[in-house]
Amino acid sequence: MSTNKEQAITFIDEKGEMLTGMSDFLWDHPEIGYHETKAAKLFCDTLQQEGFTVERPLAGIPTAFSGTFGSGAPIIGFLGEFDALPGLSQVSECPEKKAVEVGGAGRGCGHNLLGVGSLAAAIAVKHYLEQSGLPGTVKFFGCPAEEGGAGKGFMARDGVFDELDIAFSWHPGEVNSVACESTMANYQACYHFYGVSSHAAMSPELGRSALDALELMNTGVQYLREHMPMDNRVHYAITNTGGTLPGVVQPYAEGLYLMRAPQLGQAKDLYERVNRIANGAAMMTDTRVEIEFVKACSNTVMNTNLLQVLQRNLEQISVPEFSKEDFALAKAMRATQKGSASYFDELVLDVTDPEEQEKLSQNSNSDIHNVVMPFPMERQGFASSDVGDVSWVCPVAQLNIATMPAGTAMHSWQEVAVGKSGIAHKGMLYAGKVLAGAAIDVLRDPAVVERAKQEKLKRTKSQVYCAPIPKEVKPKISEGI
Numbered sequence: 001m002s003t004n005k006e007q008a009i010t011f012i013d014e015k016g017e018m019l020t021g022m023s024d025f026l027w028d029h030p031e032i033g034y035h036e037t038k039a040a041k042l043f044c045d046t047l048q049q050e051g052f053t054v055e056r057p058l059a060g061i062p063t064a065f066s067g068t069f070g071s072g073a074p075i076i077g078f079l080g081e082f083d084a085l086p087g088l089s090q091v092s093e094c095p096e097k098k099a100v101e102v103g104g105a106g107r108g109c110g111h112n113l114l115g116v117g118s119l120a121a122a123i124a125v126k127h128y129l130e131q132s133g134l135p136g137t138v139k140f141f142g143c144p145a146e147e148g149g150a151g152k153g154f155m156a157r158d159g160v161f162d163e164l165d166i167a168f169s170w171h172p173g174e175v176n177s178v179a180c181e182s183t184m185a186n187y188q189a190c191y192h193f194y195g196v197s198s199h200a201a202m203s204p205e206l207g208r209s210a211l212d213a214l215e216l217m218n219t220g221v222q223y224l225r226e227h228m229p230m231d232n233r234v235h236y237a238i239t240n241t242g243g244t245l246p247g248v249v250q251p252y253a254e255g256l257y258l259m260r261a262p263q264l265g266q267a268k269d270l271y272e273r274v275n276r277i278a279n280g281a282a283m284m285t286d287t288r289v290e291i292e293f294v295k296a297c298s299n300t301v302m303n304t305n306l307l308q309v310l311q312r313n314l315e316q317i318s319v320p321e322f323s324k325e326d327f328a329l330a331k332a333m334r335a336t337q338k339g340s341a342s343y344f345d346e347l348v349l350d351v352t353d354p355e356e357q358e359k360l361s362q363n364s365n366s367d368i369h370n371v372v373m374p375f376p377m378e379r380q381g382f383a384s385s386d387v388g389d390v391s392w393v394c395p396v397a398q399l400n401i402a403t404m405p406a407g408t409a410m411h412s413w414q415e416v417a418v419g420k421s422g423i424a425h426k427g428m429l430y431a432g433k434v435l436a437g438a439a440i441d442v443l444r445d446p447a448v449v450e451r452a453k454q455e456k457l458k459r460t461k462s463q464v465y466c467a468p469i470p471k472e473v474k475p476k477i478s479e480g481i
């Protein structure tokens, strides 16, 4: 490793206290999507202190912002998220479910770490640009409302990422691995049914039940499930039942639907089929339905060229050393999640060399997966992410880094509980180092950018990014996920 690169990576350790302090502050102040005012202020103040030029708001979203340093090509972006999940409040490092504030939000997806880990990378790359004198620009993007809000989808639609040559991001998890899982495209819509209220016993013939309509819509969708592609998904939540008195015919009811498919076009087809079911339900009940488009995400376009740069840095930069206390906490937390599926075990199955597989399997008994996984096979994941939209604008690659005990389920109270532990801090700083190392390699060998762009053209069959969110739709600021 060159001295300049090594110094830039060590710089993250020098900034370690400030960075972990930031992620702990975010953990202590869990703000949900589009409400991240404290987080946005903290990031913008820090970016300014660190010598970045801050731009805020972006795409008309008050909590979206960027910090820029340097000049010329390549322009490298780091994506940072910082939103929390409603209802997941949990006491730190407590091995039983116990809320700090009953019903409050919590860090169930580790975005306090995600945002700060990406910021760490941007700070290190700035340090490298200053020391090396190489041309290049580093940009940190503060991306709100990943959870159910598609913040990056709105930002991509409005051209926020257009100038980027490439972008990197990461996600807290239970393994150290490059992210070879593509995410699903999705559409989210709210179905508002309007009926007529009346006395359910004295004048039922005058009533038109919006709740009946919503129930029929759900029944219709159950039948649809048998006749849609096997890898498609439809989920729903009833967000308003219209009332609590059975003696009143419910004049209003609403449901929030989330439809997913591996490709954007398939998700759109599914959305349109669900819309027809909603219209059918309204017709059957003599009610009216209004379909409110909420948001949509594109599927993620993978980029092997960039993933290989990340893999090289994962292997080059030392994995964190966890303390006795870290392992003790991991053991205690792990005991609370019996039988949870491990992504680690799934990745081990990809390894064809029996000796390497054996070596990795030994680690599967560890309470923290502190090894680097070999380059995994590409696969279709079932989750969705608004990083997908950025990956249609410029080549993107991501990492998963172990910030939690082995086998911890995402969006669980256990994940919240470890969000400001030593495991989380060490994993976050490691993520920042690997991302920074990869960006530095790209600055030193900009030919990678061209190869990554060619690969993106091939994978997208040269299709131009077409934002799935219509121009007139504004971000929906709600509690819904």
Ligand SMILES: [Zn+2]
Binding pocket: 108, 109, 147, 410, 411
């Ligand atoms: Zn999440």
Ligand SMILES: [Zn+2]
Binding pocket: 109, 110, 111, 146, 171
């Ligand atoms: Zn997440």
